[in-house]
Structure formats: structure tokens, C-alpha cells
Amino acid sequence: MQSGLGVKAARVAIVVALFAIWEILSRTGIVNPRLLPSASDTLATLGDLLQRASVRKDLAVTATEVVTAFALAVPVGALIGFLIAENRYFAEVAKPLLFFAFSIPKSIFLPMFILVFGVGFSQKVGFGFFSTIFIVIMSTTTAVESVKVEHLTVARSYGATPMQTAFRVYLPSMLPVLLEALRISMIFNLTGVILAEMYASRDGIGHQIATWGENFQMKQLLAGVVMIAAIAIAFNELVRWVEARCSHWRT
Amino acid sequence: MQPLANIAPLKPAGAIEVRNVGQVFKTTTQDVVALDNVSLDVKPGRFVVLVGPSGCGKSTLLMMMAGLRQQTSGTITISGAPIPEPDPNRVGVVFQEASLFPWLTAEENVEFPLALRGISKNDRRARAQEALKLVGLDGFGKRHPHELSGGMKQRVSIARGLVQDPPVLLMDEPFAALDEQTRMTMGDELLRIWAATGKTVVFVTHSLTEAVYLADEVIVMSPRPGRIVDHLQVPLPRPRTYEMLSGDAFGSLRDRIWRHIRKSA
Numbered sequence: 001m002q003s004g005l006g007v008k009a010a011r012v013a014i015v016v017a018l019f020a021i022w023e024i025l026s027r028t029g030i031v032n033p034r035l036l037p038s039a040s041d042t043l044a045t046l047g048d049l050l051q052r053a054s055v056r057k058d059l060a061v062t063a064t065e066v067v068t069a070f071a072l073a074v075p076v077g078a079l080i081g082f083l084i085a086e087n088r089y090f091a092e093v094a095k096p097l098l099f100f101a102f103s104i105p106k107s108i109f110l111p112m113f114i115l116v117f118g119v120g121f122s123q124k125v126g127f128g129f130f131s132t133i134f135i136v137i138m139s140t141t142t143a144v145e146s147v148k149v150e151h152l153t154v155a156r157s158y159g160a161t162p163m164q165t166a167f168r169v170y171l172p173s174m175l176p177v178l179l180e181a182l183r184i185s186m187i188f189n190l191t192g193v194i195l196a197e198m199y200a201s202r203d204g205i206g207h208q209i210a211t212w213g214e215n216f217q218m219k220q221l222l223a224g225v226v227m228i229a230a231i232a233i234a235f236n237e238l239v240r241w242v243e244a245r246c247s248h249w250r251t
Numbered sequence: 252m253q254p255l256a257n258i259a260p261l262k263p264a265g266a267i268e269v270r271n272v273g274q275v276f277k278t279t280t281q282d283v284v285a286l287d288n289v290s291l292d293v294k295p296g297r298f299v300v301l302v303g304p305s306g307c308g309k310s311t312l313l314m315m316m317a318g319l320r321q322q323t324s325g326t327i328t329i330s331g332a333p334i335p336e337p338d339p340n341r342v343g344v345v346f347q348e349a350s351l352f353p354w355l356t357a358e359e360n361v362e363f364p365l366a367l368r369g370i371s372k373n374d375r376r377a378r379a380q381e382a383l384k385l386v387g388l389d390g391f392g393k394r395h396p397h398e399l400s401g402g403m404k405q406r407v408s409i410a411r412g413l414v415q416d417p418p419v420l421l422m423d424e425p426f427a428a429l430d431e432q433t434r435m436t437m438g439d440e441l442l443r444i445w446a447a448t449g450k451t452v453v454f455v456t457h458s459l460t461e462a463v464y465l466a467d468e469v470i471v472m473s474p475r476p477g478r479i480v481d482h483l484q485v486p487l488p489r490p491r492t493y494e495m496l497s498g499d500a501f502g503s504l505r506d507r508i509w510r511h512i513r514k515s516a
Contacts, residue, residue, distance in 0.1 A: 150350045157317055157337045157344045158364040168363075172354040246354065 037219045046223035055208065062204040065121065065193050069128030074185060077133040078178075081140025091141065098141075102134045107195060114200050124196040124204065131192025132185050139181030143174040176246050183239040190232055264330045265295035265418035265451040267316060272325035274311055274477070284476035285311050286322070291470060291479065295418065298445055298452045300466040302459065304512055308477025309455045310423055316453060317344045317421050329419055339364050342419045343412030348428040351396040351404055351411075358383060358392035361410045382410035385444060402433040409444065420445075422454045426461070434458075435493070438465055442491060459512075463504045464491055471508050473515035480511050 019039045025031045026038035037045075049055045084090045084098075110127060117123035147170055155165045197206025205224065212221040274286040286308040293299050301309040314320040315327055318334040327334060329341050337344075351360050361379040370378075383392055386406040396404055405425055412420050426434045438461060445452055456462055462469050463485055471481040485504060487495055495501050 148349070150346060151352060153319065154344075154346060154350050154352075154363075155367075157319055158339045158367055159337050160367050164367055168366075169352070172352070175354075 035218060037222060041219055042222040042226060045219040046226055049220065049223050049227070055205075058203055058205045058208050062193065062197065062206060065124045065128060065197075065204065066190055069125045069132060069193055070186065070189050072125070073129045073132035073189065074136055074182065076129075077136025077185075078140045080133075081137040082144055084137070085141040085144035095141070098134065098138055102138060106131045106192065110196060110199050113196070119200045119202065124193050124201060127196040128189050128193040131195075132189040135188050136181060136185050139177065139184070140174075143177035143181065144170075146177050147173040176243060179239055179243045179246070183236055183243070186235055186239075187232070190228075194228065263295050266328075266330060267291070267293035267419065267451065267453065268326075268328045269312070269316075270326045272312070272315065272322045272327060274308065274315070274320075275323045287476035287478050289325070289477070289479055291482075293451055293453060293468075295451050296449050298442075298454070298465060298467045299470060300454045300456060300462040300468070301470045301472060302456055302462040302508060302512075303472030303477075304474055304515060305457075306474040306477075307472040307515070308474070309472050311477070312472075313421050313423050313453060313455050316419075317342055319344075339368075339415050339417060341417050342421055343415065343417045345405075345408045345412040345420065345422040345425045347424050348401060348404060348408075351407055353396050355395075356392060357388065357394050357396070357399065357407045360396070360407055361392075361414050363411060364415055378414055379410070382414045383407070385413065385447065386410045387440060400433075401429050402437050405429065405437060406440070409441070413444075413448065413450070418451060420450045420452045422452065424455050424457065427457065434461070439491075441465065442489070446489075459505050459508050460496065462508065463487075463501055464496065469504075469508060471511045473511065480515070481507070483507065 022036070022039040026033045026036050026041075084094050106127075109130065113123050113127045113130070117126050151169050151173060152165065155169045160168065193204075194206035194209075197204035198210040201207040205228065209221060209224040209228070212218075212224060269289055269291040272286055272289045273284070276283040276285055289308075289312060301312065303309050311320065315322050316329065316334070318337040321335070329338075332341075334341070351357075352363065355363065358376065358379045361382050362375040365375045365378060380389075380392065383389060386409050388403060388406050388410065391399065391403065396407070399407065408425065409420075412422075426437050429437060441452075442465060454465060466485050469481075469483045469485060470479055471483070472478065473480045483504060487500060
């Protein structure tokens with residue numbers, strides 16, 4: 001997706017305008033500044049927070065949980081998805097069930113995770129894993145289905161071994177869909193881990209944000225929101241950038 | 252000096268022999284006879300076209316010659332030996348459009364069969380260049396398929412089919428998705444390539460005009476069950492020209508095929 005300079009400028013203008021409106025609403029008192037601290041104060045607070053050792057430690061805790069949950073959910077989910085999609089019988093049996101599971105809001109299972117794992121690392125990673133794996137399974141089945149029969153026939157007609165077919169046909173065919181899956185899975189994963197932290201945890205940035213909210217520390221709360229948003233957007237954009245480079249593979 | 256091992260094979264390279272071939276698809280309710288007792292001889296270097304309505308088994312027969320499918324009964328030999336699985340040294344296959352890998356460049360697509368056999372990068376590149384030159388795509392090797400026109404993509408497919416220099420080239424409706432002008436041009440190009448390489452070509456198509464224009468021999472098939480109903484020699488001189496299309500000889504051959512097809516359609 002190529003967008004012109006004008007479009008990019010308009011995007012920046014919208015973001016700047018949002019921050020400006022935020023600043024004005026707070027500064028003029030249209031919205032009570034105790035409920036909505038100004039944008040400049042929030043950003044200044046964000047700068048302070050990032051200096052604090054405790055906040056950095058919380059960020060490190062959350063990052064570890066997110067990475068662990070992601071590193072477990074993606075390969076396990078991809079393997080299950082691949083096995084399901086490769087077998088027509090399994091696919092037929094499992095697909096509607098997966099859709100059922102996917103449609104249930106995962107948050108309602110959080111109390112059970114706390115009962116099973118207690119409050120701590122494994123509860124948060126477990127819940128992050130649980131929040132992520134269904135979308136990974138479903139995306140992988142879609143990715144396998146995106147492999148064209150014609151391409152498999154070509155590989156066979158030139159005598160490709162199963163290994164050559166896997167690496168030279170399946171993998172590159174699936175890559176664009178897999179990258180998109182990776183991006184969306186991370187959104188689910190991040191949501192899962194942070195929710196688990198906010199609900200019951202002793203550390204992590206989600207726990208911090210919940211505490212700031214309960215204590216009515218609006219500046220810190222908003223700074224935390226901006227921080228998480230920036231991290232999530234950065235990851236998303238990174239994967240999208242890679243995706244854009246192989247978008248023509250889909251044709 | 253001829254080495255002793257070089258005993259002449261029973262059939263020269265490029266000969267295709269189809270003997271009493273049958274294909275039955277078993278479904279839960281009934282057995283469908285896709286091919287019924289089909290026999291056919293293709294001499295080396297001939298251009299043979301299989302034509303017939305959908306479901307007559309012409310593509311199935313082609314896939315069997317390629318070793319991509321096994322017949323229920325009968326035998327098929329290519330260059331004198333049966334073909335239980337695909338053998339790119341004996342047979343190159345050109346498919347309908349969209350068979351190129353979109354993530355590879357034109358030359359990488361052409362190199363694909365060589366890469367599977369672990370041939371070195373330099374050798375691969377050299378042979379791919381040669382094949383691309385042969386199909387008139389010199390200088391287009393670095394483009395991806397989405398940067399090529401429909402006709403150019405099929406030229407790349409043909410180059411891929413020829414890159415291992417097999418004596419037989421099997422083509423499954425390769426120009427079906429092209430517009431009429433491109434299709435005519437590609438037909439002429441294919442005849443040029445065929446004349447330059449001397450391959451045995453078996454070509455499947457729906458188009459009667461294309462069949463008569465390209466072929467030395469046209470095999471007409473009918474469906475349910477798939478059978479050969481006619482085997483025509485096309486006596487038109489080569490090179491074929493556009494003017495022949497409106498001639499009497501061309502017209503009567505096309506009519507003869509059409510009468511078979513109308514009966515079975």
C-alpha cells in the first residue's frame with residue numbers, strides 16, 4: 001500500500017489535532033483537569049515514569065510474560081492449525097468447534113486461571129496463551145488453505161520431495177497470511193496478559209495501570225495508556241512493514 | 252567411439268505409447284468411467300493436440316502421461332519406459348495460467364526444476380537464461396510474475412518446462428486464459444519454439460481453431476465414457492499462417508471435429 005505525501009501529512013495532522021484538542025479541553029477547564037490532565041502534563045509524566053526503576057521493572061515483567069506467552073502460543077497453535085488443515089476429516093470435525101471456542105470472550109475464564117495457577121507469572125502467561133492460541137489455530141488453517149493446488153502440482157511434476165514442497169511451496173505461500181496472523185495474534189496476546197495483570201497481579205505494567213486508576217492518579221494512568229498504545233502500535237507497524245513487502249505474493 | 256552401454260532403446264526418445272488405458276473413479280453411488288480403452292501412438296517430434304468437450308478425459312490422459320496420475324488399467328510408456336511417477340528428465344509439463352510461483356522472479360521460476368535437483372546456482376542461472384531467450388523473454392528474468400502480462404507468464408511456464416531439455420512437452424490448456432490476439436501470437440511462438448527444439452508436444456485445448464492451427468495430428472475425444480472418436484492428420488504446410496484459417500482445407504478439418512463434438516456435447 002503506497003500512500004502519497006498528502007495522505008501521510010493528513011494522518012500526522014489528525015494525530016496532532018487530537019493532542020491539541022486534548023490540551024485545550026484540559027487547559028481551558030472545559031473538562032475538569034483532575035479527570036483529564038493536559039496532554040503536555042501527561043507526556044511529561046510519561047518521561048518521569050520511564051526514568052523510574054519500578055516502572056522499568058514492571059515493563060520488563062510484562063514484556064517477559066508477553067514474549068513467553070507468544071513464543072508458546074504461536075508454534076503450538078500453528079502446529080495444531082497445520083495438522084487440522086492438512087487432514088480433511090479433522091478440518092471438517094474441528095472447524096465449527098474452533099469457531100465456537102473463538103466466539104467466547106476469553107476474559108470470563110480469568111478467575112479459573114487464578115484458581116488453577118494462583119497469582120503470578122504462570123497465571124498471566126497461561127491466560128495470554130489461552131487468549132492467543134485460537135486465533136493462531138484459525139489463521140494457520142486459513143494460511144494452509146491459501147496454498148494453491150496448482151503450485152503443489154507443479155512441484156510434484158518436477159519431482160519435489162515432501163521436504164522441498166514444504167520449504168519451497170508451503171512456507172512461501174503461507175507467509176503473507178502467517179505474518180498477518182502474527183500481527184493479530186499479538187493484539188490478542190497483549191490484551192490477555194495485561195488484562196490478567198490488571199485483574200490480579202503483584203507486578204507488571206497492567207497491575208500498575210490498575211493501581212493508578214484505583215488511586216485516582218490520572219496523570220500516571222494516562223501516561224501508562226499512551227505508553228502501552230505506543231508499544232502495541234510499534235509492533236503492529238513493524239510486522240505490517242514486512243507484510244507490505246510480500247503483498248504481491250497473494251496474487 | 253560409441254560405448255557398449257549405448258544400446259539403442261526399443262523406442263527412441265520422445266515416443267509416447269498409450270495402450271488400452273482405462274480410468275475408473277469410484278464414488279459411493281457408482282463407478283464413473285473417465286477413460287475407456289484408450290490407445291494412441293505419438294511419434295517423436297510430432298505436435299499432437301487432444302481436443303474434446305469437458306469431461307472427455309483429455310486432461311486426465313495428459314496427467315497420466317506426466318506421471319501425475321495412474322491409470323486403472325492399460326500401459327503408458329514415454330521413450331519406451333512406463334512413467335509411474337513424474338520424471339522431469341523425460342517430460343516437461345506446462346499448466347494453465349497461475350502456475351508460476353508469485354514469490355519468485357521469472358528466472359527463479361524457470362530455475363525451480365533445477366534447484367530441486369541441487370544444480371549449482373551458476374549452472375542454473377545460465378540454463379534459465381538460455382530457456383528465457385528461447386521463449387523470447389531475454390532481459391525479463393528479474394521481473395516477478397505480477398509484473399508480466401498473461402502471455403509473458405505462459406512464456407515463462409514454457410521456459411520452465413523446457414529448462415531440463417526433456418524430449419516431451421505436455422501442455423494442459425496453456426493459453427485458455429489469454430485473450431484472442433495474445434492466444435494467436437502465443438500459438439505462433441509455440442510453433443517457432445517447437446520447430447527450434449524438435450520436442451514431442453501433446454497439447455490439450457477446448458479450441459477447435461487452435462487445435463487445427465497448431466497440430467500435425469488432432470485426437471478428438473468424447474465424454475462418458477472418455478474415448479477417442481477420431482484421429483485426424485492435418486496436411487496443412489508449415490509454417491502455418493493466419494491466411495490458412497479462412498481456407499477450405501482448414502474449414503473442413505474444423506467442421507469434421509465439430510461434428511464429433513456436437514454429437515457428444
